[in-house]
Amino acid sequence: MELRAARVRYGPLEALHGVTLAAPAHTVTVLLGRNGSGRTTTLRALAGTVPLTGGAVVRDGVDITRHTAHARAAAGLCFVPDRQAVFATLSVAENLELASPEQDFEAALDAYPELRPLLGRRAGTLSGGEQRMVAVSRALLSRARVILVDEPTQGMSPQVARRTYALLRGLDACVALAEQRLPPGLRTVGAGGAAVVVYELGRGTVVFAGEAAECATPYGTSG
Template sequence: MLEIRGLDVHYGGVHALRGLSLTVAAGEVVALLGNNGAGKTTTLSAVSGLLRPSGGAILFEGADITRDPPHRITARGLVHVPEGRRVFSALTVQENLQLGGYLVRDQAEVRRRIERVYDLLPRLAERRRQRGGTLSGGEQQMLAIGRALVTGPRLLLLDEPSMGLAPLVVASVMELVAGINAEGTSVLLVEQNAVAALRVAHRGYVIENGTCVLGGPAAELREDSRVVEAYLGGA
């Protein structure tokens, strides 16, 4: 579904990604692990068109999207939920969700998708007239994911969805990710919380200094001594 081949990205004089390669198959949740500054967010930004690679290729469902602008990539069904939630704080929950359908011409379909989000996330349904900025951190994260679902993703790029959330809320977010995947949406998940990520993922990659240094089934990564020591607290 998604194939990244030898990707290079520069920020000025900084070589942020160095020949990075990875794949996401249809129906998978793939976790992207690594320390701060390893290149995880840069990878998602390059895939979604927010950053222009300096080398390599990005293919989505067989099409080369390396040079495509973000709106075209989104229209293909590749939808990015960036780090920090970024909900529209002055707009209501309902209005935030409606904005997720800005590329969908069929407004009846937009309404159907919004109702599906409310079915998945009843807390949002209760707060549909509440401004986004007044929601809790966990509710804002759910809203950001819900807005992406209204866009109609075939592949969802999630950047640090558990950041700053209490453990019980993290569990709810990961349960939502698993539920979205069970309904047929593939997920590329960037997560600092490696324990949570590897519980929900089918496969994973470890990034160091802008390149993938390790990859494999999530169950194997959970047992790999290098991953345990570096990302799972040695436990």
């Protein structure tokens, strides 16, 4: 997935000012930045949930700028937003069924055994961290070729968060994450799994691009 000179405007305000970046296959791409930096908007531009006002979205060399979010999902892209990422009125099992109609949840339940006793609960009654487990589980079960996740471990315990980053790094997919800071599990060189590249954004522009180990601090180059 690529953005080429991407611009996004919310009314009179431009949130992205010509952002260019690439999220390679079999790699974890981390979009870093403080609130208002444009990292979430960048992820949404890739997913197609916000339209570009300039530039292009490219997948496997094909311009998909005009493809709707639904069309991108049908073509194997899974987007997990930072809010409302589960169907609150459905049970945990029903949420997982949407990603795996054959009802084979074992991969998700092996990843998050904490969900086993919660399968019959409505997803909206779960804690924030539990809802993130359900949301990430749906992404795992989707077997999508492109997985975009905004703050995947929000509300999770440190132990579950480490497990989540290891799971995402182990996927055979193009994975892009939006984070406020670079997690230790993605910073470590030689930790196994996919390579990790980082784009740090500030005020709608890319201020750093490189490998995770090159970031000056866990918060990125300007932290």
